Each structure stands twice: as C-alpha cells, then as structure tokens.
Amino acid sequence: MTYRFKTELRYSDVTPKPLWLNRRQLISGAAAGIAVGVGGATMAPAITRNSRYSVTEEPTELDVITQYNNFYEFGTRKEDPSRNAHRLTTSPWEVKIDGMVAKPGTYSYEDIVGNATLEERIYRLRCVEAWSMVVPWVGFQLSDLIERVEPQSGAKYVAFETLYRPEEMNGQASRLLDWPYREGLRLDEAMHPLTLLATGLYGEDLPNQNGAPIRLVVPWKYGFKSIKSIVRISFVSDMPPTTWNMQAPREYGFYSNVNPMRSHPRWSQATERRVGDGLFAKRRETLMFNGYGDEVAGMYSDMDLMDNY
Amino acid sequence: MTLPQRINGVLRRIPAWPIYIIGPVPGLWVFWLALNNRLGPDPLQVLEHSLGERALQFIILTLLITPILRLTRVSLLKFRRSLGVVAFIYVLGHLLTWVILDQQLSLAAIWTEIVKRPYITIGMVGFLAMVPLAVTSNNLSVRRLGPALWRRIHKLAYLAAFAGAAHYLLLVKAWPTEPIVYAAIVVSLLAIRAWWAFSRRAR
Numbered sequence: 001m002t003y004r005f006k007t008e009l010r011y012s013d014v015t016p017k018p019l020w021l022n023r024r025q026l027i028s029g030a031a032a033g034i035a036v037g038v039g040g041a042t043m044a045p046a047i048t049r050n051s052r053y054s055v056t057e058e059p060t061e062l063d064v065i066t067q068y069n070n071f072y073e074f075g076t077r078k079e080d081p082s083r084n085a086h087r088l089t090t091s092p093w094e095v096k097i098d099g100m101v102a103k104p105g106t107y108s109y110e111d112i113v114g115n116a117t118l119e120e121r122i123y124r125l126r127c128v129e130a131w132s133m134v135v136p137w138v139g140f141q142l143s144d145l146i147e148r149v150e151p152q153s154g155a156k157y158v159a160f161e162t163l164y165r166p167e168e169m170n171g172q173a174s175r176l177l178d179w180p181y182r183e184g185l186r187l188d189e190a191m192h193p194l195t196l197l198a199t200g201l202y203g204e205d206l207p208n209q210n211g212a213p214i215r216l217v218v219p220w221k222y223g224f225k226s227i228k229s230i231v232r233i234s235f236v237s238d239m240p241p242t243t244w245n246m247q248a249p250r251e252y253g254f255y256s257n258v259n260p261m262r263s264h265p266r267w268s269q270a271t272e273r274r275v276g277d278g279l280f281a282k283r284r285e286t287l288m289f290n291g292y293g294d295e296v297a298g299m300y301s302d303m304d305l306m307d308n309y
Numbered sequence: 310m311t312l313p314q315r316i317n318g319v320l321r322r323i324p325a326w327p328i329y330i331i332g333p334v335p336g337l338w339v340f341w342l343a344l345n346n347r348l349g350p351d352p353l354q355v356l357e358h359s360l361g362e363r364a365l366q367f368i369i370l371t372l373l374i375t376p377i378l379r380l381t382r383v384s385l386l387k388f389r390r391s392l393g394v395v396a397f398i399y400v401l402g403h404l405l406t407w408v409i410l411d412q413q414l415s416l417a418a419i420w421t422e423i424v425k426r427p428y429i430t431i432g433m434v435g436f437l438a439m440v441p442l443a444v445t446s447n448n449l450s451v452r453r454l455g456p457a458l459w460r461r462i463h464k465l466a467y468l469a470a471f472a473g474a475a476h477y478l479l480l481v482k483a484w485p486t487e488p489i490v491y492a493a494i495v496v497s498l499l500a501i502r503a504w505w506a507f508s509r510r511a512r
Contacts, residue, residue, distance in 0.1 A: 068350035076485040079349065129482070131351065176483050247483060266426055266479065268418070273411075279343050279352045283413055 047118050047138055047203065053194060054122035055291070060133040062202050064276035069209045070127065071228055072177055073162065073169040080171070081209035087168045088229070090213040099159075099235035102150035109213055113199055115148070116140035120203070121196060121217075126258045126290045128222035128244075132272045137217055138200030143191045151187065151235045158190040159183075159240035160216060161232035177243055183227035184240040184254065185218065188299055194219055194292060197230075220292040222256045253309035257300065258290035262309050313382035320384065325391045332367065332395030336360055336402055353410055360403040365473045365491050367396030372470055372498040379505075390446050393466070397443040400436055400473075428479035435472030438465040467502070470495045 071081040093109040118138055126132045146158070162181035166172040172179050189195060196217040199206055206212040211228025218225050224244050234240070244252035251265050260270045271283040289296050300308075310318075339359045342348050348355040374389045412419045422429045441462055444450070451459045474495040477488040 064350035072483070076483070078351065131354075176485065244482075263425070266428055268422065268426075271418075273351075273353065275350050278346060279356070279410060281353075 047120055049120040049122070054120070055124055055134060057122070057124070057134045059122055059136045059202075060274075060276045065133060065135055065201060066207045066209060068133075068275055070129075070223065071171075071209055071211070073171045073179075073181065073229075074209065075171050076176065082207075084170050085208035085212075087170070088163075088165075088208045088212070089168060090208060090229075093213050093231075095214065095230060096232045097149050097234075098232070100152040100155040100237065101235045102152065103148070112145060112197075112214070113140075116144055116197075118199065123194075123196075123217060123219040124290050125217075125219065125223055125226075126272060126286065128224055128252065128256065128264060128269075130264075130267060130269060130272050130286075131275045132284070132286075133275050135217075136202055137196060137198040138203060139196040139198035139217065141193055142195045142197050142216070143193065145197060145233075146187075146191060149235075154237045155235035156187055157236050157238065157240055158185050158187060159232075159234040159236055160185075160227045160230050161234075162227055163229045163231045178246055180231075181227060181243045182241060182246075183216065183225055184242050185225075186299075187235075189218070189296075192296060192299070194295055220257055220289040220296045222252075222258060224252070225256050255300075255305075255308050257296075257305065257309075258286060259288060259305055259309065260286040261288075262306055311382070316383050320387070325388050328388060328391035328395060332391070333398055336363055336399055340402075353406070357403065357406045357411060360399050360406060361473075361477070362487075362491075364396050364399035364403055365477065365495075367392055367399060368466070368470045368473055369491070369494055369498065371396060371466060372495070376498065376501055394443060394446050397439050400439055404432075404436055428476050431472050431479065432476035435469045435476060438469040438472065442466060442469070467499055471499060 067082045068078045069081040070078070071085065074081040074084040091109070094106050095109070095112060096106050098104045118140055120136055120138050122134060122136045124132060125135050142158075160183045163169070164172060164180035185195070196219075198211070198215050198217045199213060201207075201210060206215065208229075211226075211230075214230050215228040216226045216230065225242075239254055242252075242254055244256075245254055258269075263269055269286055272286045273283055274281060287293070336359075339348070339356055343352040343356040346352060371389050371393045374385045374392075378384050378386065408414065408419060412422065423433050424430070442465055445454065445459060445462060454462065474488075474492040478492050481488050
C-alpha cells in the first residue's frame with residue numbers, strides 16, 4: 001500500500017446518503033425537463049442501495065475492479081481492457097430485442113434505462129478462474145425489461161450478445177473466441193430478482209472495461225455468464241449456444257453455477273482468492289451458488305448439478 | 310581468422326559467473342514489487358506467472374547453445390551451466406510461490422492438485438527432471454559420474470523443457486499467443502535435435 005492514497009474512510013461511510021446520480025439519467029432527465037418547459041428544475045431520482053439483495057462485505061477497491069478484467073474483446077491479459085477499452089463508443093447505443101416477444105424492436109439505451117428504476121446492489125463476483133471480488137453495481141432487474149417486452153409462452157431461454165466492432169475492440173482481430181460473445185439464461189433465471197442489468201458501479205456509469213454501457217450480472221454464476229456491452233437480447237425456445245461452452249464444453253457448462261464441489265477439469269473450485277487483498281491474503285472457501293443458495297437453489301432442485309455444471 | 314573464431318575469442322575472455330548474479334535479478338525485482346504491492350490488483354498471480362515464464366526463457370536459452378554452435382560455429386557452451394542453474398532457481402521460486410503463497414501450505418490441497426490436474430502434474434514432472442540437473446551442475450559430479458553418464462542424465466533437460474511448455478499451454482483458457490509461442494520454440498528446439506539424431510543414425 002506504500003504508493004497508494006490511503007484513508008480511514010470506507011466506501012460504506014459515504015453511501016448512506018443515497019445521492020449518487022447516474023449521469024446518463026441526470027442528463028436525460030434534464031433534457032426531458034427542458035422539453036416540457038420546466039427548465040433545469042427536474043430532479044433525477046436518487047439511486048438507493050437495495051440492502052435486501054446486497055452483501056455486507058467490504059466492496060473491492062474501485063481501482064481493482066476497473067484494472068483487473070476479463071474482457072477478451074480488448075485482450076486476454078487482465079490489464080488489457082483498462083488500457084484498450086477507451087476506444088469503445090458507448091453512445092449512441094442500441095439493444096435489439098427479438099425472438100419470441102410481443103414487443104420486439106431496437107431499443108435505445110435511453111429508452112431502456114430511462115424507464116428503469118436504478119438501484120445499487122453489492123454483489124459477490126466469482127470468476128471461473130477461482131478469484132473473486134465484491135462489486136457495488138448500479139442497475140435494475142432484468143425482469144423489469146423482460147416484463148416490458150412481454151415474452152410469448154414458447155420462450156424458454158434468453159440469449160444475449162456482446163457488440164462485435166473490431167475497429168474499436170482490438171481483441172476481436174484474433175479468432176480467439178467465436179465472436180460475437182454470446183451468453184444465455186433459462187427464462188426463470190433471467191426473471192430472478194437477483195439478475196441485474198448493470199449500467200454503473202460505485203455510483204458512476206460503467207467504465208468501458210467493465211462492460212459499458214449495459215451488462216448482465218448474475219451473481220450466483222461464474223463471471224463469464226455476466227455478459228458485457230450487450231447489443232442483443234433474444235427470447236428463444238431452445239437452449240442457446242454460449243461462447244465458452246462452444247469453446248470447451250467439458251470445462252464450461254451452460255449453467256455454470258458457482259459450485260465448490262464441481263471442479264473445473266483443470267483446477268479446483270473449492271477455494272478462491274479475493275483480488276485486492278494482497279500477496280499474503282488467505283484463500284476463502286467458495287460458497288455454493290456463490291452464497292446465494294437461499295435465493296436460487298430452488299430453481300435447480302430437480303437437477304443433478306454435477307452433470308448440469 | 311573467421312568471424313565466428315573472432316567472436317569465440319572475445320567470448321573466451323567473458324566470465325560466466327556474473328550470470329549467477331545477474332540472472333536472478335529480474336525475479337528478485339518482481340518479488341520486491343510484490344512485497345510492496347506494486348504489481349496491481351493480483352500480485353500473487355503476476356509473481357507466480359513471471360517466475361514461471363522467466364524459468365521457461367532460461368530453459369530455452371540453454372537449449373539454444375548447441376544449435377547456435379552447430380549452425381554458426383559460435384560457442385556459448387561455457388555459459389550453459391549457469392543459465393541452467395538460473396533456470397532451476399526460477400523454477401524453484403515459481404514452485405515455492407505456488408506452494409507457500411498460492412496453496413498456502415495446505416498439503417492436502419497441494420497433493421490433490423498434483424494428482425488431479427494434468428497441468429500441475431506435468432509441471433511437477435518438469436521440476437523433478439531438473440533436480441538431478443541442478444545437483445550435478447558442478448565439475449566434481451562430471452568427474453564422479455564420467456562425461457558419458459553425466460551427459461545422459463542431462464538429456465533430462467529436454468523433458469524439463471517439454472514439461473514447462475506443456476504446463477503453460479494446459480493452464481490457459483482459449484489459445485492466447487504467449488504459451489503457443491513458447492511451445493513452438495521448445496518443440497522446434499527439440500525437433501532439431503531429433504532430426505540430428507535421426508540423420509546421424511541414418512548415415
């Protein structure tokens with residue numbers, strides 16, 4: 001810690017005043033105010049912490065969250081995304097919603113986020129590589145958006161796609177993965193109140209390297225399920241192909257729920273390193289469903305989780 | 310005098326012992342950075358990987374000496390022992406980092422990893438192959454064992470190099486560039502020797 005600014009204040013000391021405004025929301029709110037002739041008096045709604053769905057653990061430092069990323073679109077090393085993601089244009093941004101829904105269409109970021117109630121949720125994040133963090137996300141429940149677009153009865157799965165734009169995403173020049181990055185959830189998983197579409201962290205807009213402007217957060221699954229920089233959400237009847245599963249089906253299952261009993265074929269998942277805790281930090285026991293078992297275990301009660309990894 | 314002869318004349322005057330001192334410096338430097346929390350968010354992984362990668366680099370250097378001699382007549386033979394010993398120091402540092410800082414001396418976990426994870430198993434094979442090399446890296450051992458047996462023992466270096474490259478390749482997700490490049494270099498250096506051995510026998 002020698003070369004770091006050090007303070008006794010903790011993040012938890014400042015947030016009780018729930019005054020973190022999402023800049024985008026402030027801007028769109030102000031613009032709307034002008035449009036109806038009220039002037040600058042419009043107040044954007046404040047972002048409050050959802051304590052029911054937040055862990056009480058100390059959030060990982062912002063520097064760590066923004067400089068230690070797996071986002072292969074910007075390179076494979078952990079520091080690559082923080083160096084390269086500034087090239088990404090995140091505004092304007094559109095998300096195509098298609099498949100088995102009553103209201104398909106191309107939705108602008110402002111349309112999606114302007115109609116949502118943003119809140120803060122402090123979630124554990126467990127990577128399949130056996131490291132973890134605690135992240136104070138800003139976002140809204142995916143279920144809000146799903147209800148808005150009205151899935152049809154045949155829709156059983158939700159498929160997501162990341163932006164494919166090699167001019168701005170240098171990692172996509174290599175054929176490392178089968179771009180665009182794809183992920184998917186069962187509809188009940190997507191509708192689960194823990195499942196978040198995040199637009200920010202630490203009270204600010206998402207940094208590009210963390211998946212700006214809008215990403216998925218599924219805290220009981222390994223991090224790669226939480227797809228970044230989403231441009232397409234499809235409602236489908238069959239289990240959709242997902243990138244890491246296509247890459248190595250024996251290693252990365254469709255479900256990829258955090259499970260300390262089910263080893264990755266090449267490494268153990270029983271313990272994890274909390275990134276940011278330093279060289280001598282003790283390994284932590286990995287928790288079933290990343291500690292969210294009370295909320296989510298019911299969805300898998302009739303499944304063998306060793307086979308459905 | 311030909312150019313290689315002139316180069317060899319200069320090399321003869323350069324001692325090998327500084328390699329023992331300079332070689333470990335990058336490793337000590339990265340360890341110092343780790344202790345002072347200057348390796349970013351995950352100092353352990355950076356330390357572990359940099360020691361392992363450095364070990365592979367020194368192993369490759371030792372394997373380059375013979376092809377350079379045969380292809381260019383430039384002899385770097387006198388530096389090979391020190392390069393090999395430094396490679397072993399890095400492998401040992403890499404292993405100790407894993408055992409002490411990563412696995413935190415949990416013997417059960419370490420044993421399970423060695424038995425169950427092919428990349429760890431093959432890494433351990435590489436380490437064990439290097440132990441006899443390090444132990445016999447002195448003139449006394451050459452005399453005691455006799456040059457023929459000593460040379461045969463030191464063929465274990467090929468196994469160590471192969472294990473090191475495979476260890477790296479088996480560890481990564483997808484197919485990033487670095488481990489593929491190292492594996493390609495090691496495989497070429499081993500293939501050259503296989504080809505020489507084959508053509509010698511054919512003659």
